Amino acid sequence: MVFILANGVPALVVARLVQGLAAGAATGAVGAAMLDIDRARGTLANSIAPGLGTGSGALLSALLIRYLPAPTRLVDVILLALVALFGLRRATRAAPG
Secondary structure: OHHHHOOOHHHHHHHHHHHHHHHHHHHHHHHHHHHHHOHHHHHHHHHHHHHHHHHHHHHHHHHHHHHOOOOOOHHHHHHHHHHHHHHHHHHHHHOOO
16 A cells, blocks of 8 residues: 555655565565475475565566556556455455354
């Protein structure tokens, strides 16, 4: 949301700080969870996933920026929609019934 609502450099700096903190926290937590679930496969996934995710994210966002409208906000709107979608999916799977 900070990226979407940013209207200047200070807001973009704040957004990048929030993004960096979130990515760092998620990387550590997800990496530990993968190791807890399966030590051998978790080790392999922890070595491959960060580079693959960063590379594919950069490529996809560059394509969105190049070929779709509203390049300064569209990527962030899509990411927000995906987070909401995955959160909803997670909430419905965790609900009893």
